[in-house]
Amino acid sequence: MTYELGQGTGPLKGVKVVEIAGIGPGPHACMILADLGADVIRVERPGGQMLAGGAKNLLNRGRPSVALNLKDPEAIATIKELVAGADVLVEGMRPGVAERLGMGPDDFAEVNPRLVYGRMTGWGQHGPLAHAAGHDMNYIAITGALFGLGQDKSKPHFPTNLLGDFGGGSTYLVIGILAALLEARVSGQGQVVDAAIVDGTAHLNAMTAAFVGDGTFKEERAANLLDGGAPFYDVYETSDGRHMSVGALEPQFWAMFIKLLGVEDVVPGQYDLDRYAEMRQLFADTFRTRTQAEWIEVFEGTDACVAGIVPLSEAAEHPHLKARGTFVTKDDLLQPVPAPRFSRTEATIGTPPSPSPGSDTRVALSAWGIDDVDGLIARGVAVQV
Numbered sequence: 425m426t427y428e429l430g431q432g433t434g435p436l437k438g439v440k441v442v443e444i445a446g447i448g449p450g451p452h453a454c455m456i457l458a459d460l461g462a463d464v465i466r467v468e469r470p471g472g473q474m475l476a477g478g479a480k481n482l483l484n485r486g487r488p489s490v491a492l493n494l495k496d497p498e499a500i501a502t503i504k505e506l507v508a509g510a511d512v513l514v515e516g517m518r519p520g521v522a523e524r525l526g527m528g529p530d531d532f533a534e535v536n537p538r539l540v541y542g543r544m545t546g547w548g549q550h551g552p553l554a555h556a557a558g559h560d561m562n563y564i565a566i567t568g569a570l571f572g573l574g575q576d577k578s579k580p581h582f583p584t585n586l587l588g589d590f591g592g593g594s595t596y597l598v599i600g601i602l603a604a605l606l607e608a609r610v611s612g613q614g615q616v617v618d619a620a621i622v623d624g625t626a627h628l629n630a631m632t633a634a635f636v637g638d639g640t641f642k643e644e645r646a647a648n649l650l651d652g653g654a655p656f657y658d659v660y661e662t663s664d665g666r667h668m669s670v671g672a673l674e675p676q677f678w679a680m681f682i683k684l685l686g687v688e689d690v691v692p693g694q695y696d697l698d699r700y701a702e703m704r705q706l707f708a709d710t711f712r713t714r715t716q717a718e719w720i721e722v723f724e725g726t727d728a729c730v731a732g733i734v735p736l737s738e739a740a741e742h743p744h745l746k747a748r749g750t751f752v753t754k755d756d757l758l759q760p761v762p763a764p765r766f767s768r769t770e771a772t773i774g775t776p777p778s779p780s781p782g783s784d785t786r787v788a789l790s791a792w793g794i795d796d797v798d799g800l801i802a803r804g805v806a807v808q809v
Contacts, residue, residue, distance in 0.1 A: 427488050427775075427787040434461030434762065434771030439605070441465070442506045443487065444527065445781070446516030447473060448560075448585065449593030449621065450544045451483040454514055456598050458486030459762035460771050462512075465788050467492055467503060470807040472781035479779040482759050486774035490789055491782025491807035498805045500526045506792055508535045511608075512601055516544040519554050529616050539614040540604040544597050546588070548620030560588035563621040567592075569629045575652035575659075577645050592624030649673070655704035656681065656694065659733065666716035670707070671729040681728040685710055782809040 430437065436457060443454040445468040458464045464487035471491075478484075492499040507513055513532060515522050522528045522543075529541045546563040547553040561582045564570040569592075574581030597619035608614050626633075635641035635648075646652040652659075656672045672681035675694070682688040687706055692699035711719065716732050723730035734742060740751035740758055752761055755776035762771035778784055785808040789797045800806040 427784060427791050429463045429791055432461030432463065432774060433769065434459065435766055435769040437461035437769065439512065440510040441512040441514065442503065442510045443467060444515040446544065449589040449597065450514055450516035452590055453544065453594035453597040454487065455483050455485055456594065458774055465490060465506060465792055468781035469494060470782060479777055480757060481777045482757065484777040488784030488788035489778035489781050490785045491809065493805055494525055496805050502794060502800065502805065503527060504532065504535050505794055507532045507539060509793065510536065510539065511605060512540045512542060514542040514544065519545065519549045537613060538608050540601055540608060540617060541614065542597055542601045542617045542619065544593060544619050546621045548622060549618045560585035564588040564625050567622055567626045567629065569625050572643065572645055572651060575646040580645065588621045588625055592628055593619065593621040596624035655700055655707055660708055660711035662714060662716040662719055663712050664715040667733040668711055668716065668719050669731050669733055677727055677729045680726055681730060684722050684726060684728050780809040782807040
């Protein structure tokens with residue numbers, strides 16, 4: 425593989441990022457930065473880690489993989505050389521680990537005072553749980569977000585790791601990094617971005633917090649307007665075992681929905697709360713009379729706010745997403761295109777995920793200006809796979 429800096433096309437073209445490899449939200453954040461044009465170099469431990477590698481791991485797209493033995497002081501010195509010419513560093517270790525390795529914010533501030541140091545953790549850098557292990561569902565559990573998820577009154581249902589790792593985690597890390605980069609251009613000084621999944625998830629849930637605060641929200645599942653408590657904002661099964669999503673909230677959308685469903689003459693009033701069970705049964709019975717494809721033909725493109733629920737493997741073929749090119753096949757992988765979109769500095773997918781940690785050690789370190797790369801490899805400081 426050949427590798428050159430400055431190949432990105434998005435608005436972050438020219439921004440240089442050093443990624444200390446982790447799993448989940450850290451790689452997702454660095455994928456976003458790479459998609460948006462930044463030059464990102466991914467520094468991994470030899471052999472990698474769980475879920476971190478592989479030629480089909482889309483979270484690792486757009487950047488080369490370098491393997492360094494982080495227990496070797498010469499490897500830490502090499503990372504400092506990378507950081508000296510970088511704008512951003514991203515790490516996702518437990519609090520204190522980077523400092524013990526000699527890679528904490530103070531260590532790098534000595535070589536690059538403008539560096540934005542992005543830290544991605546579940547619990548954050550301080551607090552009683554900061555040093556404890558955890559995963560997505562644990563982090564969203566204590567924020568109040570998981571409690572209300574799902575339409576099962578007996579227990580919450582967690583949305584894989586979308587809400588914590590990627591919603592409250594990587595998305596907020598990227599927001600923080602971009603804000604700090606803007607500030608650094610004015611002040612000439614970098615800073616630490618402490619992105620904690622607990623903080624981001626709590627922030628995502630601000631609207632619900634407002635509803636709880638003003639007393640209009642019941643803290644139980646399937647009891648409120650947007651959680652399945654209202655029959656006109658729910659999911660219904662079709663005759664072929666598939667499902668339709670219904671979100672007919674506003675009066676004009678409700679009117680269109682009941683007309684197209686064919687129940688406008690028999691349905692209770694939209695806010696006749698005492699008859700919601702009857703209304704829900706009517707909707708359920710009606711949707712079960714046709715297949716999903718048939719209902720899609722009835723509703724799609726109208727103002728009824730109804731859409732068929734499709735699996736990811738079928739999403740790329742949906743006419744709307746196909747027209748927008750939301751998914752593309754590149755390097756034999758079906759994958760989502762960069763988001764959001766830009767009118768002038770279009771973001772594009774870069775290189776494919778590296779097949780193994782350290783696949784690009786030689787070319788990437790050389791491109792970033794590291795001298796004697798072959799010597800580092802010969803001494804076991806770096807590994808070329």
